Amino acid sequence: MTREMLITTLRHHLGSRYVLHRREELMLYEYDGSAMDQALPDVVVVPGSTAEVAAAMATATRLGFPIIARGAGTGLAGSTVAERGGMVVSLARLNQILQIDPQAATAVVQPGVVNTDLSRAAAPYGLHFAPDPSSQRSSTIGGNAGSNAGGPHCLKYGVTSNHVLAATLVLADGHVVRVGSAVSDTPGYDLLAAVVGSEGTLGIMTELTVRLTRNAEDVRTFLAIFDDMEVAGACVSAIIADGIIPAALEMIEGEGIAAIESWAHAGYPPDARAVLLIEIDGLREDIAAEARRIALVCQASGCRELRTASDAAQRERLWAGRKGALAACARIAPHYHILDGTVPRSRLPEILRRSAEIAAHYDLKVVNIFHAGDGNIHPLLLFDLRVPGTRERAIAAGAEILRSCVEVGGTISGEHGIGIEKREFIPWIFNVEDLSAFTDLRNVFDPTGVMNPGKLLPPPASLSSLHASQPSLRLPRRGAWI
Amino acid sequence: MTPFQLYNQQPSQIVAPTSAEALAHVLRDASSTGMAVIPWGGGTRQGLGGPPRRYDIALDMRSLADVIAYTPADLVLRVGAGATLGQVQDLLATHNQWLPWNPPLPHQATIGGLLASGATGSLRMGYGTPRDWTLAMQVALGDGRLVKSGAPVVKNVAGYDTHKLHIGALGTLGVITEVTFKVAPRPAHCQTLLAAFSSPLAILEAMNQLTQPPFQPISMVIMNGNASKANPVLHSFLTDKAPHLIMAVRFAGTAGAVGRQIRMGVAVCVEEGAHTIELSEADDSSIWQAIADDLRPTEHVLIRVGVPLSHLRTMLRSVDSIPHHRGWSTEHYLIGGAGLFYARWSVSAIADLAPALAELRAGLAPLGGYAVVEHLPVALANQQPPIDIWGPPPETLTLMRSLRHTWDPAGILNPGRYLV
Numbered sequence: 001m002t003r004e005m006l007i008t009t010l011r012h013h014l015g016s017r018y019v020l021h022r023r024e025e026l027m028l029y030e031y032d033g034s035a036m037d038q039a040l041p042d043v044v045v046v047p048g049s050t051a052e053v054a055a056a057m058a059t060a061t062r063l064g065f066p067i068i069a070r071g072a073g074t075g076l077a078g079s080t081v082a083e084r085g086g087m088v089v090s091l092a093r094l095n096q097i098l099q100i101d102p103q104a105a106t107a108v109v110q111p112g113v114v115n116t117d118l119s120r121a122a123a124p125y126g127l128h129f130a131p132d133p134s135s136q137r138s139s140t141i142g143g144n145a146g147s148n149a150g151g152p153h154c155l156k157y158g159v160t161s162n163h164v165l166a167a168t169l170v171l172a173d174g175h176v177v178r179v180g181s182a183v184s185d186t187p188g189y190d191l192l193a194a195v196v197g198s199e200g201t202l203g204i205m206t207e208l209t210v211r212l213t214r215n216a217e218d219v220r221t222f223l224a225i226f227d228d229m230e231v232a233g234a235c236v237s238a239i240i241a242d243g244i245i246p247a248a249l250e251m252i253e254g255e256g257i258a259a260i261e262s263w264a265h266a267g268y269p270p271d272a273r274a275v276l277l278i279e280i281d282g283l284r285e286d287i288a289a290e291a292r293r294i295a296l297v298c299q300a301s302g303c304r305e306l307r308t309a310s311d312a313a314q315r316e317r318l319w320a321g322r323k324g325a326l327a328a329c330a331r332i333a334p335h336y337h338i339l340d341g342t343v344p345r346s347r348l349p350e351i352l353r354r355s356a357e358i359a360a361h362y363d364l365k366v367v368n369i370f371h372a373g374d375g376n377i378h379p380l381l382l383f384d385l386r387v388p389g390t391r392e393r394a395i396a397a398g399a400e401i402l403r404s405c406v407e408v409g410g411t412i413s414g415e416h417g418i419g420i421e422k423r424e425f426i427p428w429i430f431n432v433e434d435l436s437a438f439t440d441l442r443n444v445f446d447p448t449g450v451m452n453p454g455k456l457l458p459p460p461a462s463l464s465s466l467h468a469s470q471p472s473l474r475l476p477r478r479g480a481w482i
Numbered sequence: 483m484t485p486f487q488l489y490n491q492q493p494s495q496i497v498a499p500t501s502a503e504a505l506a507h508v509l510r511d512a513s514s515t516g517m518a519v520i521p522w523g524g525g526t527r528q529g530l531g532g533p534p535r536r537y538d539i540a541l542d543m544r545s546l547a548d549v550i551a552y553t554p555a556d557l558v559l560r561v562g563a564g565a566t567l568g569q570v571q572d573l574l575a576t577h578n579q580w581l582p583w584n585p586p587l588p589h590q591a592t593i594g595g596l597l598a599s600g601a602t603g604s605l606r607m608g609y610g611t612p613r614d615w616t617l618a619m620q621v622a623l624g625d626g627r628l629v630k631s632g633a634p635v636v637k638n639v640a641g642y643d644t645h646k647l648h649i650g651a652l653g654t655l656g657v658i659t660e661v662t663f664k665v666a667p668r669p670a671h672c673q674t675l676l677a678a679f680s681s682p683l684a685i686l687e688a689m690n691q692l693t694q695p696p697f698q699p700i701s702m703v704i705m706n707g708n709a710s711k712a713n714p715v716l717h718s719f720l721t722d723k724a725p726h727l728i729m730a731v732r733f734a735g736t737a738g739a740v741g742r743q744i745r746m747g748v749a750v751c752v753e754e755g756a757h758t759i760e761l762s763e764a765d766d767s768s769i770w771q772a773i774a775d776d777l778r779p780t781e782h783v784l785i786r787v788g789v790p791l792s793h794l795r796t797m798l799r800s801v802d803s804i805p806h807h808r809g810w811s812t813e814h815y816l817i818g819g820a821g822l823f824y825a826r827w828s829v830s831a832i833a834d835l836a837p838a839l840a841e842l843r844a845g846l847a848p849l850g851g852y853a854v855v856e857h858l859p860v861a862l863a864n865q866q867p868p869i870d871i872w873g874p875p876p877e878t879l880t881l882m883r884s885l886r887h888t889w890d891p892a893g894i895l896n897p898g899r900y901l902v
């Protein structure tokens with residue numbers, strides 16, 4: 001009855017075309033980018049303006065339905081999955097770049113703009129949007145902000161929260177406010193800081209002002225090849241400790257290298273145990289000096305070989321391997337569980353060894369393809385779901401690896417978010433008082449608790465286990481990369 | 483002046499907790515008895531926010547000054563909020579690292595006080611603000627809960643980033659007890675170019691060009707003649723002592739990249755009619771310390787203005803006319819890359835300041851700008867009616883109030899000193 005009332009009212013506000021409610025329509029919104037959770041929403045709306053977002057939200061709140069914001073749905077933590085039903089708000093139609101100000105190096109965009117589309121539009125001005133999650137060809141600026149996405153080049157340029165200046169935010173009851181400002185240091189609490197990365201639990205952003213970054217004068221990309229994973233890990237620390245902050249410092253290790261090579265032909269030696277992809281950018285004199293230092297550090301660390309991409313084509317080829325990593329790994333085993341922990345960079349060798357041990361213990365294959373310079377590891381647990389019990393083993397191994405990250409002074413998510421997937425691990429890092437302050441914040445923005453309920457914070461013990469839901473079988477898309 | 487005296491008000495108690503837990507306890511008790519608490523670091527920014535409505539407890543933070551963890555190889559530092567920024571920079575320097583953050587008076591000002599008061603400096607042009615470098619915090623909320631957020635690693639999305647809410651909140655949500663920062667390697671070389679202009683249009687044009695590729699300045703400050711004269715270190719470098727507009731621009735990196743930018747920078751400035759002076763590397767840090775300290779509290783009122791970068795010119799014209807028409811002497815500082823501007827006015831009566839501030843705000847409103855009284859001297863604060871320090875509140879005031887109410891329910895933290 002209330003569901004019908006919800007649908008009728010929404011159709012009144014948005015027109016029936018943009019209110020999806022048939023089962024086959026809803027099924028498209030059952031998942032996010034991971035294969036671990038699924039649930040059907042009651043309804044999906046695709047509003048075309050801030051006013052329509054506000055009207056839809058006010059309606060759902062009044063009728064007591066959960067509200068779940070959705071960009072491209074590539075999130076990996078289950079945070080767009082409607083596990084309690086409710087209304088999914090797809091921001092796909094709000095996909096306009098409203099303004100690019102080359103002088104101030106800012107852009108005003110709607111949340112559904114795809115990440116790479118913004119950089120493409122900014123290119124004629126010598127600018128780009130720095131956060132570059134590996135999903136950037138499909139993920140949206142709103143989703144990047146909702147999850148505070150990172151990416152390879154966030155090592156030097158910072159994650160999404162460092163690049164969002166202001167947002168129009170619709171609150172649960174339909175109230176529209178502005179948080180943040182393109183003007184520096186405006187008086188008042190920095191509410192924007194809480195909203196970015198809040199996984200749609202505080203409100204829905206319908207317009208964002210973001211910072212654009214000037215393209216570098218010179219770029220150089222290296223491939224460092226190692227016979228030993230821990231030596232490669234130590235080399236990462238040595239580069240940072242030497243005072244160099246590369247634009248990107250990525251690592252691929254294990255069986256993934258051969259798999260990637262046979263898939264992408266990027267020039268990675270299949271017998272290597274680990275490769276580092278190192279990119280530096282800046283003024284040409286600085287780049288020349290850093291290149292010399294990187295060569296010295298790699299040599300001193302015991303690198304087998306250091307190759308330099310001498311032109312754009314070679315650079316593309318090296319990156320193609322990194323970008324194709326996820327799809328390539330499907331050749332090793334059909335299903336995967338991607339983890340996302342962060343450790344202090346000096347603890348990388350130790351955590352890599354530990355994750356290999358844990359994976360072996362659970363009889364799973366593990367490939368690490370990750371943002372090494374940030375200490376942000378992505379162990380990719382590979383398995384075949386058709387073998388009974390593997391999914392459970394993957395989940396248990398994943399929990400143990402993340403636990404190890406916390407034990408060495410790190411955390412349970414560097415960029416993918418908490419969502420459903422990791423909410424039960426939150427008490428490893430935050431105590432009851434910490435959580436009470438988080439809950440206070442949430443209640444201030446969303447007093448009736450309709451915004452993406454159950455996500456990001458640990459559930460009350462009574463909530464049924466998320467992992468009891470049915471296993472979903474999904475293959476990584478071609479060209480996907482993490 | 484007696485210690486912890488604030489606008490002629492005295493606390494009835496002075497407490498200097500030696501642990502975060504003890505501090506939280508003080509707040510819990512104060513919250514239940516309704517005692518007003520003023521946190522004190524080095525006191526360098528107590529002129530922001532004006533007189534408190536009530537003042538019972540002075541909370542001296544300087545016993546929480548330990549460096550708790552510093553792993554140079556990880557570029558991460560965890561420190562008690564009562565440590566001075568100078569103390570932290572001295573330690574980082576031993577490993578050739580720094581926090582690229584240069585507010586005034588670093589050897590007196592504490593980390594907690596600087597963050598709470600939203601202090602920044604000219605390095606924000608190249609490195610962003612402390613918000614970008616703060617990874618985690620421990621905070622004692624107004625009701626005495628001791629909470630943390632963030633993580634001691636450079637990338638983290640677990641929990642809400644509530645630590646950033648305390649930056650610039652003037653301690654009205656909680657008292658910062660501990661901070662974890664990301665730090666940076668120090669650049670190999672820094673060098674500074676001074677340029678003296680006689681035309682405001684020319685200096686703005688030069689500024690514009692010096693922020694376009696290939697230039698990558700890490701700091702840029704523009705001062706009017708009064709401001710440059712008030713800075714003895716800077717003034718000593720100026721060969722022509724006439725009251726020009728002065729630009730100081732700083733480059734960092736390898737000698738080659740710095741040298742190229744200085745050479746090209748000279749050409750740009752000369753083309754715009756300026757007289758240029760290339761400082762030696764040896765003078766670089768002293769000149770920038772002196773420029774940062776220019777914004778320290780004095781006996782004059784200091785106003786901070788923010789505008790969208792696109793309206794810089796219009797803003798400069800309107801802020802120039804206000805003291806000019808009134809015959810006040812004024813020192814002007816423009817912080818490059820940020821759209822931030824500071825004016826120090828020689829005004830001694832609130833009856834003169836209030837209408838000038840109102841006129842300034844009226845001119846800024848259509849530009850989307852704001853003006854805040856960054857430092858209110860005691861003499862002005864003791865006159866009636868009280869000055870409007872923060873200007874019109876943002877539209878999210880209701881949310882802000884409700885947040886403050888949940889974390890500081892008794893309203894004991896810096897009462898009457900913030901817009902919320």
Ligand SMILES: Cc1cc2nc3c(=O)[nH]c(=O)nc-3n(C[C@H](O)[C@H](O)[C@H](O)COP(=O)(O)OP(=O)(O)OC[C@H]3O[C@@H](n4cnc5c(N)ncnc54)[C@H](O)[C@@H]3O)c2cc1C
Pocket residue numbers: 032033034068069070071072073074075076079080091111132133134135138139140141142143144145146147148149150151152198199200201203204205206326415416452480481482
């Ligand atoms: C192959 C692959 C590679 C990936 N690589 C990376 C990577 O390198 N780095 C990284 O950080 N992530 C990565 N991800 C995860 C994911 O792509 C990012 O989290 C991305 O930012 C999500 O964007 P989206 O548009 O898909 O948002 P969604 O997944 O739809 O939403 C993400 C979160 O933001 C909320 N949200 C969405 N829009 C709004 C809005 N307008 N207002 C408020 N909240 C909103 C949602 O409710 C949800 O909680 C990867 C995912 C895949 C599948």
